[in-house]
Amino acid sequence: MTQPGSPSKSAPAAQRKPGPQLPPRRYWPWFVLILLINYVLVSRLVPQPNAPVTVPYTVFREEVGRDNVVAIYSRGTAIEGRFKSQVTWPTPEDIKQAGQPATPTALDRRLLPPSKTSMYFNTELPTFFDRNLEDFLIRHGVEIAAVPIQQGGVWNTLLYFGPALLIIGFYVWMYRRAAQGGGLGGGGIFGIGRSKAKRYDATDPAHRVTFSDVAGIDEAEAELVEIVDFLKAPDKYTRLGGTAPKGVLLIGSPGTGKTLLAKAVAGEAGVPFFSMSASEFVEMIVGVGAARVRDLFKQAREHAPAIIFIDEIDAIGRARGQMAIGGQSEQEQTLQQILTEMDGFSGREGIIVLAATNAPDVLDRALLRPGRFDRRVVVNLPDKAGREAILRVHVRKVPLDAGVSLQELAQATPGFSGADLRNLVNEAALLAARREQQVVRHADFLDALEKIVLGPERPLLLTAADRERIAYHESGHALLGLLVPGADPVHRVSIVPRGQALGVTYQRPQTDRYNYPEAYLRARIIGMLGGRAAEEVAYGTRTTGAENDIEQATQLARNMVTRWGMSDAVGMVQLAPRENPFLRGPAGVGGERPFSEQTAALVDAEVQRIIGGCHEEAMRLLREHRPALDALVAALLKHETLGEQEILDATGLAAAPPLVERHPLQG
Ligand SMILES: Nc1ncnc2c1ncn2[C@@H]1O[C@H](COP(=O)(O)OP(=O)(O)OP(=O)(O)O)[C@@H](O)[C@H]1O
């Protein structure tokens, strides 16, 4: 989970350095092409009244004779000049005559250029020089100019190329802006530059992160201790000719503390930390990504020893061919630049690149080659003890009531990442503050947890009959949590509508489990089906409220049959792929089913058999304990939310062993 407000990330931006002044050379051919296209378009499409018409010398003399020439300028045998009133040449008659060979003055039509009209002209003096020309010109009042007549030459050219020059100029300008990280107020597309490489100064005690801030991911931490050692004393490692580590890939789900861990490595070693998210490398301006990578490494080299952290490296490190069309070459260049930079260090400079990803399997193989990100550290979701340790880290600055049990909270939060736990502590503290308390109580944590898992309370107008039905549904789940051997203990049940759920029953596992017995799985399915079963027992009718329960129960039963070999009829055959925790989305979707129709039918039948058996068992238990069910419903209708002890009191039953499983009754 990315935490945008993370204070440790808001470190001062690295100082600005003059960046590359011009875009890389490979873009220049494009500029030339743009200019060419521009030229062709303008000269074809835009009428140009000032473009001179090229007339034969005889025509020029004729016009002088008619006093239609204002001024001329001559250089060598070339003459250019301006008419008094505009002249068209060749005239339509010229063209007409050209077709008639009989005329003595006939011109060859093929030699005639397209007709053109202009105030300006140019012509060529014949090689047999016209001696009388000067007199003739003076007689007809033609000014013989000392400078070229048509001033518009340069301007014309600029007009021709104006649009293209604007485009290219704008691109170069944006490029430099982006590459230097300057910006108009730092916002918009112009603020995307270099300043995004965040530099966090490990020597600043206010921001210093150390391993003491990281908890619950001890194995990952242990693997990084060596990196800290190396940064502290690079020579110790390279003395005997060994090569130092260059890149470490941190692999783990969002929010597990990869960024935190990288910062802690820098903090422990006392070296500066330069970080950047790979998605920031890929910008709309072509060529900027690679420039930024270059700059990031340059800054780090200037401050070596140092840590470079590249978050979400999969955004650019995707294997070629897997990339989305469009961004491809830009990504490739950026990736290539990272590889080049990494190949560039000797290993002696004391720069280590840490990169984080939660999708390692999509990464380009080139990234994983020796000398690049050849070390991989998996950062797992914390287990129960880990969660408790993480909570402990985050409550350091929070005043706690004596009744707060971090152990119980850790138990109630399987699947939570470090970032989730931090959020839980924060929400609880906010809630306690809103309640005007001086300390944070256990109940505040539970309320915060409920809000995080299910969303905020939702005021809903429910009829008395609806509330009662919901109470039966939740009581069914809760009661079976007490009755079925092996079920997880129920620690809270509520009929306050929240988010999508109309009611909720919380169960929690005693320990994190890594291996689930079949009986336990059946107990869970029985509990999941308990909501509907209770409605059937009490009313004899069904509602749509069990949709989510049915979905979960079906999924679990299907896994028992297709993955865990728990159906005798199907046997120990894998019929569904293992889920990859790092791959988003369900595995194997869209793929061919790797087994036959008969097997598919058999799987369905087995899933139905398991669900059916569990449903029957749920009905039997609830019928048998009908008085306890009714009592629980009465208590729920009265109090809306019941804690663990209140549930036991209301039912008069003893606790069965305690899994967080929510069975929201969907509205
Ligand atoms: N193991 C942990 N110990 C203590 N705090 C943690 C731990 N893991 C995460 N946190 C808290 O959660 C915050 C966010 O975690 P962090 O950004 O390091 O996760 P991440 O794995 O890099 O996530 P992402 O993949 O979304 O970038 C941290 O700043 C820290 O406060």
Ligand SMILES: [Zn+2]
């Ligand atoms: Zn339910």
